[in-house]
Amino acid sequence: MSETSEKIPFAVEISRMIEVLAAQIYPTPFALLRENVQNAFDAILLRMHRGQKFDARIDVKIEPKQVSVSDNGIGMSRAELRNHFWRAGSSSKNTDDARAAGVVGTFGIGAMANFGIAETLFVETESIETGERTFCNAMRSTLSVTEDCITFEGRASAGCSGTTITAIMQANKALNVAEAVKYISEFVSFLPIDVYVNETKTSGLSIENSVPQLTTKTWSVIGKRVDLGDGFKADVELYGALSGDMRVALSNIESGSSKLKGNIVLRQGIGTLRTFRSGFGLATVNVSSYYQFGGVADFLFLQPTAGREALVTESLQLLQRIMTRIDEFASENIGTRPESNVNPFFVRWVSKRGRIDLCSNLRVRIEPAANLALHEVRDRSKQSPMLVYSGNDPATVKLASEEKPMIMLSHGSPRRDCEIQYLRKFCRIEELSDNPKVLRPKSDFELTSAEKAFAFRMASILSQDYFLEAHIRFGMISHGLPVLVTKLSPVEIFLDPEGATVRIILELYDKEYLAFGHMTKDFVRNMIFPKVSNLVPSATRQGAEAFLKSIHRTRELFEYETTDLESLTSLWKDYLSGKLSFQQATERSDRVAVRSYQVVDPSSAGAVRDVVPDVIANEATTATQMEANYNAMPPIQRLDIKTEKKVLTIVENETPLKGYRCFLAITDRIREEKGDFFLQPHRTSVVWGGQKALFVFEHHSGDFGLYYDLQTQNMISTQSGGGSFETCTIVMKNRVFIPIPPAIQASFLPQQNEKKRFEVRCDILYIEQGNKTTELISH
């Protein structure tokens, strides 16, 4: 070691250290009360354990600046004071004897708790063992591990053992007496000895009585050494009430070969468990129970943590094991009782543990108005299977009758699961699905004339307009549905004659026949087509190919080779990928697409209500959804009506048609060549910019589309815009009207004395898979 080097001891500021430690370990300033009372109680237990008969008593005096705790327990000798009381971390109670006596403290840090808030501590004690009476005191501010700081003073024996510890508070600290009394009372109220706090007896309450009794007991299970499973046995008192509540008390618990001294008293729904050891309060803990059993547990095996605010893990685990057994015991017993029906905790337990066999006393609702316990259902179902229904469709429920009652499953989980599992396992049942279904189909002979006419007309429209052969039937449909597709091949569609729209159409047949045909067409388009759209041929590639063949057949001139058409597709792809400008793309498309012109003037504009009078009203009656539908939809068909108008409008005070107020006829030439396209279901997309508006109608199949490009003389919009729109094409005998989005309709409505001239290009646009028009447009 060099001359400059030296060693020094590690120094600790004891007084500060103890204050800090005490504050860390004991989160409440009242901890000194609890620690001193607990030590007093332990001293009495130890004295009792020696077999002495005496009137055990603890006196606690609490003043704002001073607390004293006196007991007539075993007392301490001078040596014990020196070696244990004044030596933090050393306890004289870590012995088998002490444990057998049931002592509570074993950490040996009780003295330290005082210095959290006390400045001076006086201890006067007389040992039962040596008869020595010793008085000592220590001051926090002078505590030291190197200096003598605790004074010891021998005193004459008083002839009675015991200890009095008096703590004087630090100058700046004072106790709230009322709160302190309340605090210590909770720890001592169940002690079997006399404890006086400020001269009021605070102990002697019964742990058993601390958990409320059931007011109306309707059943009980009482037994000695009842096997609880998992190696546990105990004396059990289980009581149940009409309300389903349960209260259970266990004592003399055995776990395997070891006996767990103490008892536990629980009641359903309390949730928290207050723990005790030899009646002295420990911590309040949460032990998981399906029944939320809570109450008190007083066991010698319960080990508190150093700060007494919790139990050590081992203790909690053992408590949890006991609680699990109690849950099972309670379940198995309440399961035999009708009260189980009203105990939701029981239902949760059986569902979680899969003990469906215990559900026989659950009651299920039966229509018409009744209820039965599941075991009664089981017996009854032996004669004939019972209907079970899990939904709440009123029309389905009406199927129930006295002869064929229906079990209505609960709507809440897990009760519903328990019910259905029990029914499936132990009863003969017929389950009614909650899927929509036809409840009472009508035979052809039962139909009214109007129903037959409607069915015939619908089948005719489906065949003619959609190439779909379907059998239309009538019957009551569950869930209030007006229409239900019940078979796909061949297609079978049911209509509920009580459905609002169906009823209107049936009345039209009888009372206003001329409106019947159009309404039925609109009904099929709006209410039937969406349900069968994937079945109609136009939805398939084959259907698309057949249609393309058909449209080619009607073309009088075959000007364009496929390569040209493909170049049109690639041309627009180039535009979308940014290789070409909108202007360049349209210019080049001139060379490959059909070109024609059309002129509209005020005389060629007419109102929708005049030209196709019932379209708006029918739409309001038959449209099924409020949100915009961008799927492929068939056109509105009025093939029996002609018009010379080229623009159709809906004025501001009228309801728009799917949001549109303006419809433009496509040119005659294009209609003749490709008008059939618009009879097929299609999607509608529109983009515009400058003097151009580009309509792309994508075929239902998604395989091809129709490109309709309009060039106007004036600017349509200075900014490009557009996207997907709802299909609302109107096909008439001599016209096909396409909808004009409101944002650009002004460019298509001729003002007074104005002639609007449009240059039109149109052709088929082939769409490769994965490159659908709607996607293209949305770029």
Place this chain on the structure above:
Amino acid sequence: MIGRGFRLGLYGHQHKAQVIGHHVWLSNQEKMAVVSAGSLCAGGRELPTGIYRQYSIIEIAADYQNVRVHVREMRVANLFSPALMPDFGGKSFVDLDWTLPRNMAGTIINIEAIRKRRIIEDAELEAKTGDAMRAISLLNQLSLPGGSYERELLLTTAMEAQDWTTIIKVTDPPLTITELINRIEALNQLNQSAIALNALDHFSKTLQLPESIEADLRRRVTTQEIIKR
């Protein structure tokens, strides 16, 4: 024409019976029949050499899928008799068929179904707009299966038009209670009491006609009989 769905073309001017099966390849192979008739009363100079005065009968099959063209010619004196047609293999007739036109979905058009549908729709319109007799006459072309709309429409229209004969014809036998009641009413109206009572005897049980209604109907028939006397 093939593209537009034509399947049988007739032409003349040649004064000679001829047939051609015409094939056109458009998007798929389609075929139509083209037939020309001879000349019924052309003068000897107008007729091509070796060709007699001729006429043809075209027999269109019920399913519209083929025709048989019969050729008759005036070979001897003023008598027309079956022609001996070298083009027809020495026979007097030839069978021609074609591919049926397809609809826009690519499926073969069911012409019979369309025809039937149109008749019913036309009849419905006539019935609803006041020409009941026209409706009845249209519907009478059809077979009228039980429970079908066409049968219902015909009976309703006939009842409204008091066309008792049609009702009696269609409801023989009656298939529902309503049809039985209508039948009795029609027979009653036409004073056919015996047949009416006979119908009640035969069908009341099988159609489960309520006894009270049966008794009522019998009363009416009997009363009608008394009035008639």
